[in-house]
Amino acid sequence: MTSTLILAAFGLGMPELIIILVILLVLFGGSKLPGLAKGIGQSIKEFKKASKEEAEAEKPAAAPAPAPEVKKTEPTTTPQATGTK
Numbered sequence: 001m002t003s004t005l006i007l008a009a010f011g012l013g014m015p016e017l018i019i020i021l022v023i024l025l026v027l028f029g030g031s032k033l034p035g036l037a038k039g040i041g042q043s044i045k046e047f048k049k050a051s052k053e054e055a056e057a058e059k060p061a062a063a064p065a066p067a068p069e070v071k072k073t074e075p076t077t078t079p080q081a082t083g084t085k
Contacts, residue, residue, distance in 0.1 A: 012020075028036055 024033065024036075
């Protein structure tokens with residue numbers, strides 16, 4: 001699906017793709033095309049791997065969990081007994 005969107009963005013339809021394939025066949029010959037396709041596939045795989053590693057390296061390390069908040073309480077004062085003298 002995405003490859004058809006990319007090809008549509010460049011205005012490439014089926015006739016254009018066939019012409020490109022024929023030109024490649026004439027330039028490189030039938031025996032070299034599988035090796036060429038394999039090399040392109042490996043290049044794309046390496047590019048995706050490198051971009052994925054780059055994205056993971058840019059992520060910040062997991063921040064430590066915040067310490068639990070300690071509630072401060074006022075010291076309670078007990079009313080002192082006042083005696084009458």
